[in-house]
Amino acid sequence: MTLRVLTAIEPRHEAAVMTRLGAIATIDVVRRCPDLPDLLAAGAAGLADVAVVSAGLRGLDRDSLAQLREADVHVIGLIGDDEAEERRLRQLGVATIVPADSGPEELREAIERLAASTPHTEIGDAEWAALESGLDPAGRPADDDSEAPHDAAKGRVVAVWGPVGSPGRTTLSVNLAGELAATGVSVLLIDADTYGACVAQVLGLLDEAAGMAAAARAAEVGTLDLATLARLAPRVDPGFRVLTGLPSADRWPELRAESMTHLLDLARGLVDVVIVDCAFCLEDDETLSYDTRAPRRNGATLAAIAAADTVLAVGAGDPVGLQRLVRGLPELREHSGADPTVVVNRVRASVAGGSPERRIGEALDRFAGVSVEHFVPEDPVAFDRCLLSARLLLDEAPKSLARARVRALAATLPAVAEPAPSARRRIRPRSATIGRWSTA
Ligand SMILES: Nc1ncnc2c1ncn2[C@@H]1O[C@H](COP(=O)(O)OP(=O)(O)OP(=O)(O)O)[C@@H](O)[C@H]1O
Ligand SMILES: [Mg+2]
Structure with missing residues (x-):
């Protein structure tokens, strides 16, 4: 089964990640979203199973993630090498996070695992916060x-x-x-x-x-x-x-x-x-x-x-x-x-x-x-x-x-x-x- 994927990726990572996603036979990137409103509209229209989203996407917040969740779109967070990006995504409840420089195999595995999972298994915020906040x-x-x-x-x-x-x-x-x-x-x-x-x-x-x-x-x-x-x-x-x-x-x-x-x-x-x-x-x-x-x-x-x-x-x-x-x-x-x-x-x-x-x-x-x-x-x-x-x-x-x-x-x-x-x-x-x- 081909998985339908939306992307909303910051310009600095976009070209490289798109090339790697393009190399994965089991996914179909149905839309490259230039910004959050476009991503939310595409999600609400039922276009996709999974969204690959940069931590730095402008405006990304709890409410927008809830909208994607309601549209049955699983979210994979994409991070650079800044630890704060990962922490922020976790606190927003994004459980699957991959580095932006992940290879095609790593991306494929993450996308397939997430799409097959019970929707949105997340670790508790308190648990994460306790681990991460010193x-x-x-x-x-x-x-x-x-x-x-x-x-x-x-x-x-x-x-x-x-x-x-x-x-x-x-x-x-x-x-x-x-x-x-x-x-x-x-x-x-x-x-x-x-x-x-x-x-x-x-x-x-x-x-x-x-x-x-x-x-x-x-x-x-x-x-x-x-x-x-x-x-x-x-x-x-x-x-x-x-x-x-x-x-x-x-x-x-x-x-x-x-x-x-x-x-x-x-x-x-x-x-x-x-x-x-x-x-x-x-x-x-x-x-x-x-x-x-x-x-x-x-x-x-x-x-x-x-x-x-x-x-x-x-x-x-x-x-x-x-x-x-x-x-x-x-x-x-x-x-x-x-x-x-x-x-x-x-x-x-x-x-x-x-x-x-x-x-x-x-x-x-x-x-x-x-x-x-x-x-x-x-x-x-x-x-x-x-x-x-x-x-x-x-x-x-x-x-x-x-x-x-x-x-x-x-x-x-x-x-x-x-x-x-x-x-x-x-x-x-x-x-x-x-x-x-x-x-x-
Ligand atoms: N058992 C009581 N005996 C006398 N006065 C009371 C008693 N309980 C509350 N009051 C007084 O009634 C007023 C309203 O109480 P309170 O502000 O707790 O109500 P509330 O339900 O929170 O109202 P609001 O809709 O303004 O949020 C306050 O002046 C409070 O001191
Ligand atoms: Mg009151």
Whole structure:
């Protein structure tokens, strides 16, 4: 069988590689693509089985590789003698890489092996990053000695979702992260809300932090590795890293679903638990749009929900909030690999009647078949104090019922497989450094 091959090769290598490809009887070079748009168009038109692509091809990124993958085109990366080219291709998920000066036999073998393989077998990004970025064997940046060691890529992802109407996604996300960090579990809190990112403000962090925008960009162009992620998501407290959100909501197109998936893969190798503060909206623009490659406003949220080991569905404990929650759950389940855990927040008798937890629990169970195990009471004094000081419940209202409920919820979250006791950091009260990060 003749394999149909597309090429998109930098001028400095093109003539020599084309001559060698021309000498291979079992392949047919169906098109020499002068640039990336041409390559993507040829791939989408179903012209080829394999594309031979230079690492230096202008514009080559995660999104374009995803387009080729969707068109069932296998990609072989072609590199010069610059090691950085290979690293970048690996980080973009290209598993088959050959030097540009490979002979015809070597090229033939690589092309045939790839075309015969299960499509796109790739090594994990975290695994590659750990090998390549000068990290220690536990997968942590070499200078990163205060985080408890754990197997790379074992961290768990928790997506915190809730319907429109500010039911408390961010409040729960930051406080859950704080509770986990205080017990010695290393945490990365990611602000993925493409409508109104505010984790930086809630924690009093400097707005200038490049955070999510820079991480998404790096993921897109293939330069996001574990060391870069660690730099972009600094520790605000021992064991507590934060990747701040997009600086303004109109920059949502920068945050692509593919980048989010890659980011989460990598983050699993950095910390025990990744908490993602998601956007409220679950609409998938893909079904509305003819151009399926167009950026999707909710892509990052949907990717986080799909990747998460645990999905929390947060609803506000009043009639409107509860109805929105119940209506949103089927859609959430469609996108989620895990069965969502329902949390009712802002529970108060003034709107739900006496014994509000019991009443809400019974009503949801009876009328919507939803069982609720977690309730957080309305506590304006405690939460306002937190907002004012840019600190967490465990600092501002450590003995409140709200804090006790958040802590109990945190204890149910799956952390990474328990390491040996000696590897665990001693549990210690959390210091109140977060507030001091404020922009003063
Ligand atoms: N249990 C609670 N008691 C009192 N106030 C609360 C409680 N939970 C959250 N709040 C307050 O409600 C407001 C909204 O909370 P939060 O920002 O966490 O919601 P969200 O779901 O993330 O909303 P958004 O749609 O803006 O992202 C905040 O002022 C927060 O302090
Ligand atoms: Mg929020």
